[in-house]
Amino acid sequence: MFKKWAALGLLAAVGVAHAFAPQSGTWVVTSELNGKPGRGLAIDVQDKTLVMQMYAYDASGNATFYLTSGTFSNNQYSGTLNKYRGGRYLGSGDLTGQDNGNDGTVSMRFESGTKGYVKFPGEQEKEITRFNFAYGPNPQSLKGLWLLTPLISSAPQSDFVDLVEELGPSEYGNGMVATKDNRFGCDNLVRGPNAGWVMCVKLNASNQLARGYFFKYAVNDGEGFTGVTSTTIDDMLIVRRLTNSSDDGTGVVLKNADTQEPASPAALRKAFEQIAQ
Template identity: 65%
Template sequence: MLKKWIAIGALLGSSLAQAYMPQSGTWVVTSELNGKPGRGLAIDVQNQTLVMQMYAYDASGNATFYLTSGAYKNNQYSGTLNKYRGGRYLGSNERIGQDNGNDGVVSMRFESGTKGYIKFPGEAEKEISRFSFGYDNSPQSLFGMWLFTPLGTSNPRSDVVYLEKQAAGSGYGTGFVTTADNRFACENVTSGPNAGLVVCIKFNIADRVEQVYYFDYKVNDGEGYTGTSAATATNLLIVRRLTTSNDDGTGITFKNAESTAPADLDALRQAFEAVVAEPIEQ
C-alpha cells in the first residue's frame, strides 16, 4: 500500500503519500486489550499538531489523567506526559485545574493510520492500535450509505451506494450485503488471497462486472484499490461510510432526524393550496 501512495504522491507532485496522520479516536495498547478495565488513549492530529489524552493509574492504583501535545512530524511524536490536579469534579463549582508535573517523555511512531508504537516512561516500546468496538466482520456491519472515490485514474468517478439487503455470499466471506436492485454487493472476505479485506462488485444492466473495489477500513474510513477486474485493480481507492445501518449521518451536519423526519401533512396541504391559489406571472 505504501508504494502505491508514494506513486500517487509523485503523480500529484507532492509528498502527501509519504506521511499520514493517525486516525482520530480511541486507541489501545494492543497487548493489553482483554475486555477488562485498563488504560487507553485518545489521539487526535490536526494539521501538524498531535494531542493525546491518556487514562491510566498511578503506583497506588488511583486513576490518573495525562495529556501531551506538540508537533507531529514524519509520522512521529515525542513530548512530556503531563499530569494535572485540582480541577472540576462532578457537581462542583468552577475549579481550574493546575499542572502537577509530568512523568517523563512519551514517544510514538506510526506505520499506518491505525497502527503504531508507543514508549511510555520506564517501559519498553509497545504496539498501539485504533480501537474498533462498533463493527465486526458480519454482513450487518456494512449496512448504510458508502462513498467510493478512485484516485490516480484519468476518469475518476465516485459511486454512492446504499447497502441494505443481506444475502448468501460468495463462500469466501461472511455473506453479501447489497443495494435494493442487487447491482452492487459487498462482503467481508475471510478466506482466500483477499482475506481481511472488504470486496465489492458493481454490476451493470447486462449483468457484467463494471467495477471492483478492494479495501480495508476502520470505523468510517477506508482505503484500497479499484479497477474493472481483479487484474486491473491498480487505482487507489478512498472509501467513506456516510451513514450507519440506522441511517445516522457520520459527518458533522446531516443527521437522520433532519433528513428523514416526515413533513406535517396538514401544513403541506395548506402550503400547496396557497401556491395553487396564487396566479403565476406570464
C-alpha cells in the same frame, strides 16, 4: 472472479510515499486489550499538531490523567507527558485544574492510520491500535451509506451507495450486503487469497461487471484499490462510511433519515397549487 493479488505490494507499486495522520479516536495498547479496565489513549491530529490524552494509574493505583501535545511530523511524535490535579469534580463549583509536573517523555510512531507504537517513560515500546468496539467482520457492519472514491486522474467518479439488502455469503465471504437494485454489493472476505479485506462489485445496466473494489476500514474510514477488470485493480481508493446501519450520520451534516416529521397531503397539494398559478 478476481485473481489473487499482493495487496500490500500494490501500495508500493502505486508510489505511496505520503505522510499520514493516525485516525482520531480511542486507541489502546494492543497487548493490554483484555476486556477489563486498563489504560486508554485518545489521539487527535489536526494539521501538524497531535494531542494525546491518556487515562492510566499511578503506583498507588489511583486514576491519573495525562496530556501531551506538540508537532506531529513524518508519522512520529515526541513530547512531555504532563499530568494535572485539582480540577473540577462532579457537582463542584468552578475549579481549574493545575499543572502537576510530568512523568517524562512519551514518543509515538505510526505505520498506518490505525496502527502504531508508543514508548512510555520507563517502559519498552508497545504496539497501539485504533480501538474498534462496534464493527466486526459481519454483514451488519456493512449496512449504511458509503462513499467510495477512486483516486484516478482520468474521469474520477465516486460511488454513493446505500447498502441495505442481505443476500447471503459469496464464495469467499460471510454475507453480501447490496443496494436495493442489487447493482452494488459488498462482502467481508473470510477465505481465499484476500481474506481480511472487504470486496465490492458494481454492475452496469447490462448486468456486467463495471468495477471492483477491495478495501480495509476502521470504524468510518478506509483505503484500498479499485479497477474495472480482474487484472487492473490497482487504482487507489478512499472509502468513507456516511451513516451506520440505523441511518444515523457519522459526520457533521447527515442526520437520521427518519427524524423529520412527514408533511401532510394537504400541505403538499397547496405547494403544487402555489406553483401552478
